Amino acid sequence: MREELNQGLIDFLKASPTPFHATANLAHSLQVAGFKRLDERDPWHVESGGRYYVTRNDSAIIAIQLGSKPVLDSGLRLVGAHTDSPCLRVKPQPELQRQGFWQLGVEVYGGALLAPWFGRDLSLAGRVTFSRDGRIESRLIDFRQPIAVIPHLAIHLHREANQGWAINAQNELPPILAQLTGQENPDFRALLADQLAREHDLVADVVLDYELSLYDTQAAAVVGLHGDFIAGARLDNLMSCYAGLQALLKAGNEETCILVCNDHEEVGSVSCCGADGPFLEQVLRRCLPEGDAFPRIIGRSLLISADNAHAVHPNYADKHDSNHGSKLNAGPVIKINSNQRYATSSETAGFFRHLCLAEEVPVQSFVSRSDMGCGSTIGPITTSQLGVRAVDIGLPTFAMHSIRELAGSHDLTHLVKVLTAFYNSRGLP
Template identity: 80%
Template sequence: MRDELNQGLIDFLKASPTPFHATASLAQRLEAAGYQRLDERAPWHTEAGGRYYVTRNDSAIIAFQLGKRPPIEAGIRLVGAHTDSPCLRVKPQPELQRQDFFQLGVEVYGGALLAPWFDRDLSLAGRVTFRRDGKVESQLIDFQNPIAVIPNLAIHLNREANQGWAINPQNELPPILAQLAGAEKADFRALLANQLAQEHGLNADAVLDYELSFYDTQSAAVIGLSNDFIAGARLDNLLSCYAGLQALLAAPDAQSCVLVCNDHEEVGSSSACGADGPMLEQVLRRVLPEGDDFVRCIQHSLLVSADNAHAVHPNYADKHDENHGPKLNAGPVIKINSNQRYATNSESAGFFRHLCLENEVPVQSFVVRSDMACGSTIGPITASQLGVRTVDIGLPTFAMHSIRELAGSHDLEHLVKVLTAFYASPELP
């Protein structure tokens, strides 16, 4: 089971270099399991026992099963995650020609660790909007092959490199794509038009716009002397999306279950498809009872907000509170913050801990050091938007927001097991 889950995650990460591709990959897996796609612009006809999903902006997805038990009595079980990760996004007019090299100007998306982006084999993927036969269309593209690199400056020319230096994103991060000969002119939109033709057989009259991100082409892998770890890009937070999907597909038909994977968490969640937008509430209001009954359903419900946690690093153990240092391969982490950076309270934490104990899943706790700032998740945002009780949890990881992150190879199985139990739980607190 463990090996199968880890390989499934590796395959999912490879198919999901951007939030657009992650959403498409989730939708493909849902449809293969019998989930029916709903169009937000059309009327919906849903029924108890039905399984459905809806996407927005091609980058966020909500999948739900309407249980045979009335949700006004049993509530709904929600698992929340996000599809986006810190990365380098291509600017609108990105062409740079310096010293006969073709480079692209990039903007840093989210709180990325920048140093690991140097000297990596990079590819490019995302969504392209174009005109064809007088109509505006959009299509996902993925170059797949390594087409770019951001070379480091040699130590001989930067003697202070190992003492640390401030990376200037404007000057130092534009990737190199090619060497140009003579008066040759770089045309990025022509490159995209060619990719549309090669990848999809589409002959675009003009490339109008795009949302494209660079990514590392090195595949995720199970590593370590005893295969203790899984390393890969975008573990934050596609690991949680994948775990939530596996749990949802295993959910019995008695309960109403929801998996929501928002976009834009890494930049504040304020968008039409982010957790600070109306997407989840709008979807739920279309499938749950109206008025007072809707509020009653929500108050019978619980959200598990799943986003990775900081494992205690052996080289930097002093960055953790000494009593709250989660370890790799020791189970999911309940994340707690008195200032509501996490939405966990004693009741929601107690219920999640109970689920772990009942299903023989190890469980840990995380509280940030009192002299350090605390990150946040979609948990408090969704709780404030929807009024739903929430517990913030996640798997412990190293190198969060790096181009290559590290998790424990045993922990995915732990998370899937407890989320599956959550979706099947006959009663909520």
């Protein structure tokens, strides 16, 4: 099971270089499993026992399995994650010509660790909007091949580089696409039109706009002397999306189970498809009883917010509270913060810990050092929007927000097992 899950995650990461691709792949897996697609613009006719999914902005998805048991009695079992990861995104007018090279102007999305982007074989993927025969359409594209690179500056020209390097995002991050010859006039939209023709066999009249991200073409892999680790891009937080999907597909048909994968978590979640927007509540209100029943259902429900946690790095152990440092391959981590950066309470933490014990899944606790700031997740945002109780958990990870992160190769199995048990649990606190 462990090898199969890890390989499935590796395949999912490779096929999902952007939130758009991740959402499309999640939707495809749900469709194959018998979930019916709902369109927000159409009337909905849902029924007990039905399995549905809905997307918004092509970058966020909610899957719902309406159980056979009355939801007013048993509540909702929700698992939340997010589809986006820090990266470099292409600007609207990106063409740069410097020293005979064609480069792209880029903008940093989210809290990216920038140094690892240098010297990587990069490709480009995302969503393109264009006109064709008088109609406006959008398609996902993925160049797949390495078409760009951000070379390092040689140590001879920057002798102090190893003493600390303040990277200027405007000047130092534009990747090189090609070396120009003659009177070439780079046209990025023409390049996108060519890719649309190659990938989708269509001719666009005009490329109107796009949302495109650079990504590392090196595939994720199981690594280490004994295969102890998974290394790859976007483990934060596609690992949780994939685990939630696998658990939902294993869920029984009695309880009402929901998987929500929002976009824009890395930049604050304030959008129509982010956790600080109306997406989840609007979908739930269309699928659940109205009036007084809705808040009663929410009061009986629980959200597991799954987002990666910081593992203790052996070279930087002093960055952690000595009593609360999580370890790779030691199970999911309950994340706690008294200032509500995480939504965990003693009640919800106790329930999750009980689930882990019942399933013989190891479980850990994480609290930041008292003299360091704490990150956050969709957990507190979703609870404030919906009023649902939540526990924030995640799999321990090194190098979070790097172009290549590292997690334990045993932990995905642990997470899928406990999330499956959650979806099938007969009673919530």
